Amino acid sequence: MLGHLEGGGRVILLEPKPLLTKAAKMPGLDGRKMSKSYGNTISLRDSPTKVEYSINTMPTDPARVRRNDPGDPQKCPVWKFHEIYSSDEVKAWVAEGCTNAGIGCLECKRHVVDAVLNELYIIQQRASEFNAQPELIRTIVSEGCEAAREAARWTLDEVRHALFLNHR
Ligand code: SF4
Structure with a gap:
């Protein structure tokens, strides 16, 4: 998907670039x-x-x-x-x-x-x-999920804003 929204002057959903070492494969x-x-x-x-x-x-x-x-x-x-x-x-x-x-x-x-x-x-x-330390693993997974949810929320807000869907 194109990261740049035409006419919007905003860059959203930027396509990630690979950061590979020479031993990636x-x-x-x-x-x-x-x-x-x-x-x-x-x-x-x-x-x-x-x-x-x-x-x-x-x-x-x-x-x-x-x-x-x-x-x-x-x-x-x-x-x-x-x-x-x-x-x-x-x-x-x-x-x-x-x-x-x-x-x-x-x-x-x-x-x-x-x-x-x-x-x-x-x-x-x-x-x-x-x-x-299984408890530590559970905490790491739960914090990771929360961070991912936060990032997803932020991205969705950006998309809604770019598509003028912020009326709700
Ligand atoms: S054939 Fe392979 S394992 Fe044997 S000396 Fe040469 S590089 Fe090393």
């Missing part, structure tokens, strides 16, 4: 987009053992059959995780080590495992704090 463990229906996900509540297993069993560049076969990170789903989680230094180490078979795939995946575990640890700690 997470790759799945098999290189496709991460989706529950593909069975290629890492869940926020997965245990460290499960996360480690999931990443260590990710497919890699099919050319790397043996440890000393060179590979190409661009053909490997693990690389997409490095692009999100790894520093430039680690990415350069992977690019070099993969293409000249200087590193093994498990060695390469270790950096991704550690980065994902670090990230999940923070999320899981926070989740367990909230889990222990």
Whole structure:
């Protein structure tokens, strides 16, 4: 819907713009987009053992059959995780080590495992704090609903005003 009402000199119902980071779309463990229906996900509540297993069993560049076969990170789903989680230094180490078979795939995946575990640890700690306080959750939800109602009321008033429906 157009945000600008012609002749009204007002802007209402402004279309929201996306604010996406470069990791807005997470790759799945098999290189496709991460989706529950593909069975290629890492869940926020997965245990460290499960996360480690999931990443260590990710497919890699099919050319790397043996440890000393060179590979190409661009053909490997693990690389997409490095692009999100790894520093430039680690990415350069992977690019070099993969293409000249200087590193093994498990060695390469270790950096991704550690980065994902670090990230999940923070999320899981926070989740367990909230889990222990159901009353707090109820309060947050109720305050959120009230704030949403208030915002909706404000928007409806704006629309009515713009459409000259304020006679009631
Ligand atoms: S070394 Fe890393 S980027 Fe290269 S094929 Fe193995 S897992 Fe993939």
